[in-house]
Amino acid sequence: xxxxxxxxxxxxxxxxxxxxxxxxxxxxxxxxxxxxxxxxxxxxxxxxxxxxxxxxxxxxxxxxxxxxxxxxxxxxxxxxxxxxxxxxxxxxxxxxxxxxxxxxxxxxxxxxxxxxxxxxxxxxxxxxxxxxxxxxxxxxxxxxxxxxxxxxxxxxxxxxxxxxxxxxxxxxxxxxxxxxxxxxxxxxxxxxxxxxxxxxxxxxxxxxxxxxxxxxxxxxxxxxxxxxxxxxxxxxxxxxxxxxxxxxxxxxxxxxxxxxxxxxxxxxxxxxxxxxxxxxxxxxxxxxxxxxxxxxxxxxxxxxxxxxxxxxxxxxxxxxxxxxxxxxxxxxxxxxxxxxxxxxxxxxxxxxxxxxxxxxxxxxxxxxxxxxxxxxxxxxxxxxxxxxxxxxxxxxxxxxxxxxxxxxxxxxxxxxxxxxxxxxxxxxxxxxxxxxxxxxxxxxxxxxxxxxx
Amino acid sequence: xxxxxxxxxxxxxxxxxxxxxxxxxxxxxxxxxxxxxxxxxxxxxxxxxxxxxxxxxxxxxxxxxxxxxxxxxxxxxxxxxxxxxxxxxxxxxxxxxxxxxxxxxxxxxxxxxxxxxxxxxxxxxxxxxxxxxxxxxxxxxxxxxxxxxxxxxxxxxxxxxxxxxx
Numbered sequence: 001x002x003x004x005x006x007x008x009x010x011x012x013x014x015x016x017x018x019x020x021x022x023x024x025x026x027x028x029x030x031x032x033x034x035x036x037x038x039x040x041x042x043x044x045x046x047x048x049x050x051x052x053x054x055x056x057x058x059x060x061x062x063x064x065x066x067x068x069x070x071x072x073x074x075x076x077x078x079x080x081x082x083x084x085x086x087x088x089x090x091x092x093x094x095x096x097x098x099x100x101x102x103x104x105x106x107x108x109x110x111x112x113x114x115x116x117x118x119x120x121x122x123x124x125x126x127x128x129x130x131x132x133x134x135x136x137x138x139x140x141x142x143x144x145x146x147x148x149x150x151x152x153x154x155x156x157x158x159x160x161x162x163x164x165x166x167x168x169x170x171x172x173x174x175x176x177x178x179x180x181x182x183x184x185x186x187x188x189x190x191x192x193x194x195x196x197x198x199x200x201x202x203x204x205x206x207x208x209x210x211x212x213x214x215x216x217x218x219x220x221x222x223x224x225x226x227x228x229x230x231x232x233x234x235x236x237x238x239x240x241x242x243x244x245x246x247x248x249x250x251x252x253x254x255x256x257x258x259x260x261x262x263x264x265x266x267x268x269x270x271x272x273x274x275x276x277x278x279x280x281x282x283x284x285x286x287x288x289x290x291x292x293x294x295x296x297x298x299x300x301x302x303x304x305x306x307x308x309x310x311x312x313x314x315x316x317x318x319x320x321x322x323x324x325x326x327x328x329x330x331x332x333x334x335x336x337x338x339x340x341x342x343x344x345x346x347x348x349x350x351x352x353x354x355x356x357x358x359x360x361x362x363x364x365x366x367x368x369x370x371x372x373x374x375x376x377x378x379x380x381x382x383x384x385x386x387x388x389x390x391x392x393x394x395x396x397x398x399x400x401x402x403x404x405x406x407x408x409x410x411x412x413x414x415x416x417x418x419x420x421x422x423x424x425x426x427x428x429x430x431x432x433x434x435x436x437x438x439x440x441x442x443x444x445x446x447x448x449x450x451x452x453x
Numbered sequence: 454x455x456x457x458x459x460x461x462x463x464x465x466x467x468x469x470x471x472x473x474x475x476x477x478x479x480x481x482x483x484x485x486x487x488x489x490x491x492x493x494x495x496x497x498x499x500x501x502x503x504x505x506x507x508x509x510x511x512x513x514x515x516x517x518x519x520x521x522x523x524x525x526x527x528x529x530x531x532x533x534x535x536x537x538x539x540x541x542x543x544x545x546x547x548x549x550x551x552x553x554x555x556x557x558x559x560x561x562x563x564x565x566x567x568x569x570x571x572x573x574x575x576x577x578x579x580x581x582x583x584x585x586x587x588x589x590x591x592x593x594x595x596x597x598x599x600x601x602x603x604x605x606x607x608x609x610x611x612x613x614x615x616x617x618x619x
Contacts, residue, residue, distance in 0.1 A: 011526070011530070012522075012526045014529060075560065078556055078559060078560060079552075079556045082552075082556065085517065085522070086522075086525065089518075089522050089526065092518060092522075109483075109487075111514065112487070112510075114513075114514065114517070114518075115510040115511070115513045115514045116510060118513040118514075118516075118517060119506075119509050119510055119513050122513070123509075125560065125563065126563050126567070129563075129564060129567055129577055129578050130567075130574075130577055131563060131566075131567040134505060134509055135501075135502060135504075135505030135508070135509075136498060136502040136503070136505040136506045136509075137498060137502060140493075140494075140497040140498050141494070141498060141502075141506055143493060143497075144490045144491075144493040144494035144497065144498070145490065145494075145506075146490070147486050147487065147489045147490030147493060148486075148487050148490035148491065148494075149490075150483075150486055151482075151483045151484065151485070151486030151487030151488075151489070151490060152483060152487055153483070154479050154480070154482050154483030154486065155479070155480050155483035155484065155487070156483075157479060158475075158476040158477075158479035158480045158483065159476075159480070161472070161476055247534075248530055251530055251533050251534050252533065252537075253533075254533065254541035254544065254545065255541055258541045258542050258545055259541065259545055261545070262542070262545025262546065262548065262549050263545075263549070265549055266548070266549030266550075266552040266553060267552075269549065269553050270552060270553040270556040270557070273553060273556070273557065274556060274557065274560055277557075278560075291580070291585055291589070292557070292560065292561055292564070292580075292582065292585065292586075294564060294577060294578050295576065295577065295579070296576075296579050296580070299576055299579050300575075300576040305576035305577075306574055306576050307574075309573060309574050311573070312573065312574075
């Protein structure tokens with residue numbers, strides 16, 4: 001078994017699969033994962049805040065940036081994670097497979113880390129285009145796995161710390177020829193056959209040469225004892241598996257510097273590539289090279305993409321009802337405004353982004369009545385928060401809670417116009433909420449009631 | 454080969470007490486966070502769906518470690534064997550190009566599959582992703598060829614660093 005593990009390990013070894021490459025990739029991936037969990041937690045608490053939580057309303061694009069970064073970095077994790085796993089593949093064949101209780105713990109935590117990370121980035125990517133081909137709820141599992149990933153990452157870093165510090169700099173990782181200096185505790189033994197081949201080479205004998213083969217087969221030629229014993233040990237092994245390993249063993253490895261350059265160039269190129277060709281869904285400068293993203297800025301009614309359609313929300317009739325009215329209430333006191341009355345109130349304009357939790361975002365120009373003016377109609381005070389209800393028949397965001405920081409921000413509008421036109425039904429006709437720095441799912445469309453708390 | 458060096462505790466190689474405490478703290482923090490994740494999972498996801506999560510976690514491991522990685526290793530070894538007379542740099546350019554194309558494919562194929570199912574919202578997945586992916590592969594092939602030509606030209610001019618793969 002140990003022989004098999006060593007054979008496997010040697011076979012999958014390459015000049016790039018070493019602790020230095022793993023450290024370099026690990027640093028990049030570690031930064032990416034930390035960025036993802038921080039932006040992810042911010043997004044989570046914006047949507048499910050504790051009662052004591054308050055959030056900044058400036059800069060108005062804060063969430064557009066934080067969530068755009070979350071998704072873009074998440075996409076960059078594909079090449080980074082695959083590159084990282086490439087560098088550590090030989091570690092799969094450790095010998096002995098289990099050394100101690102601590103080692104069991106280590107391998108279990110790394111297994112959990114790898115599988116959770118793979119599932120996390122893949123399901124996260126598919127969520128950005130509303131595709132859910134798996135037997136579990138996305139949001140809850142994405143949230144729970146994020147803790148598992150960061151937790152097992154912390155364990156992984158703690159256990160690998162000696163290796164990480166040992167190989168932190170390139171200078172200490174490579175010898176004068178640019179070859180990797182392996183850690184002493186992690187040497188894979190060279191096979192007797194390889195040693196014999198090296199001995200032959202040291203004696204100046206090329207075992208593959210036709211002349212040597214002739215000498216070997218000729219009983220009249222007397223070979224030096226050292227040469228003949230080495231030649232005996234250097235024979236090609238018999239048996240299918242042994243032959244395959246010998247074949248792989250005889251495969252020369254490419255020069256360390258060349259393969260290193262090749263590996264890191266490939267990882268860099270693919271990371272830059274996937275980011276550049278998808279980031280246009282969140283960041284305007286990349287819009288012209290948006291080739292692969294699931295969203296395109298400017299596409300949709302009122303020149304803006306849609307997330308939840310009016311048909312899905314089942315508001316096609318209620319939103320078009322000519323008797324629609326917006327009810328604003330505080331306790332028993334309430335005011336009902338028709339569409340005409342709403343449009344007759346002082347109108348204000350604000351440039352605010354729609355920033356979807358799925359990562360895409362776009363700036364837009366909104367016009368409508370300031371929310372703070374509307375809640376003043378029912379004598380709301382400065383600490384008032386709001387319970388907002390949509391015409392939607394069902395759905396997790398039919399009812400939306402709004403903290404006082406948003407209610408009293410002059411940029412928060414009950415919008416009736418978008419990009420110079422009357423709001424399209426897909427964007428929340430007759431009126432919708434738009435507040436600075438919040439996820440799109442909380443920018444409630446097809447407003448029905450505003451209840452001051 | 455004895456396993457003496459590796460049979461010690463995984464933590465035993467720490468050089469100082471401070472580092473040791475730091476590592477233990479990191480492990481405790483990590484274990485606590487992992488347990489928190491498990492707790493969140495247990496309290497917010499139905500048991501039937503947790504089985505689904507576990508299935509996917511195991512499936513991801515099998516897919517990566519059991520299928521994708523051996524294929525990648527095989528391609529690497531195969532290229533080196535077959536390409537004994539081809540310079541290592543050229544082999545690496547080809548492997549790198551395949552990696553870049555594969556990453557693009559991995560990201561785009563789910564979009565193609567999703568788009569094929571009747572979309573209810575035309576602003577989600579607005580492009581024709583399959584032709585775009587094909588063009589991208591074309592671009593990669595052309596760029597790879599150009600880079601190989603340039604690299605070979607440079608090599609021919611400087612005969613010092615001739616290091617073939619074989």
